[in-house]
Amino acid sequence: GQQVMQIPQYQHVQEGEDFTTYCNSSTTLSNIQWYKQRPGGHPVFLIQLVKSGEVKKQKRLTFQFGEAKKNSSLHITATQTTDVGTYFCAGRFRGSARQLTFGSGTQLTVLP
Amino acid sequence: EAGVVQSPRYKIIEKKQPVAFWCNPISGHNTLYWYLQNLGQGPELLIRYENEEAVDDSQLPKDRFSAERLKGVDSTLKIQPAELGDSAVYLCASSNNAGANTGELFFGEGSRLTVL
Numbered sequence: 001g002q003q004v005m006q007i008p009q010y011q012h013v014q015e016g017e018d019f020t021t022y023c024n025s026s027t028t029l030s031n032i033q034w035y036k037q038r039p040g041g042h043p044v045f046l047i048q049l050v051k052s053g054e055v056k057k058q059k060r061l062t063f064q065f066g067e068a069k070k071n072s073s074l075h076i077t078a079t080q081t082t083d084v085g086t087y088f089c090a091g092r093f094r095g096s097a098r099q100l101t102f103g104s105g106t107q108l109t110v111l112p
Numbered sequence: 113e114a115g116v117v118q119s120p121r122y123k124i125i126e127k128k129q130p131v132a133f134w135c136n137p138i139s140g141h142n143t144l145y146w147y148l149q150n151l152g153q154g155p156e157l158l159i160r161y162e163n164e165e166a167v168d169d170s171q172l173p174k175d176r177f178s179a180e181r182l183k184g185v186d187s188t189l190k191i192q193p194a195e196l197g198d199s200a201v202y203l204c205a206s207s208n209n210a211g212a213n214t215g216e217l218f219f220g221e222g223s224r225l226t227v228l
Binding site for chain 2: 048100101
């Protein structure tokens with residue numbers, strides 16, 4: 001079936017270091033969303049990317065959608081302890097109506 | 113504005129017992145989702161409703177799982193009988209994009225099920 005792969009599964013960084021998580025699909029996506037889930041919490045929407053090559057920024061977070069709309073990345077500059085959590089990408093495949101398929105997530109630990 | 117409300121937050125049952133989860137979506141959201149989340153994994157879709165119609169239930173194990181969304185608002189997810197492998201967090205989400213291909217999902221706090 002259609003899957004969204006996400007790497008790495010875990011990432012430990014020192015506070016102030018940068019962090020990147022990558023999302024890949026074998027088939028073209030209509031759009032992709034990113035969510036953050038704090039420990040013990042529920043996924044919270046961060047952003048949606050729709051256009052090929054799109055780049056969006058939210059303060060220290062930069063989101064990119066690949067030219068072929070098969071991959072995406074989330075980059076955090078100068079991580080803070082408040083960035084701790086699991087980051088999920090979630091993609092909608094062309095022809096799959098409104099079904100949203102989540103990646104397995106990248107669990108970020110920020111060491112003070 | 114109230115968010116997505118789920119209950120119970122936690123449930124511990126013995127295997128072969130039934131269990132039910134309830135979800136109240138955000139007012140005006142006509143799309144409702146039930147997701148299952150295992151530890152260390154991303155949410156996996158069980159069923160999606162557009163108003164009161166189940167439009168995507170291909171991942172719902174219909175031999176033991178059932179769901180309903182009467183009047184297109186609240187929804188319940190039932191498992192009968194529960195098995196050990198059903199231990200997980202059951203997440204409900206809603207969105208207001210019934211006819212569109214976009215739109216963010218608003219998740220509830222989830223119902224954590226432990227089957228002993």
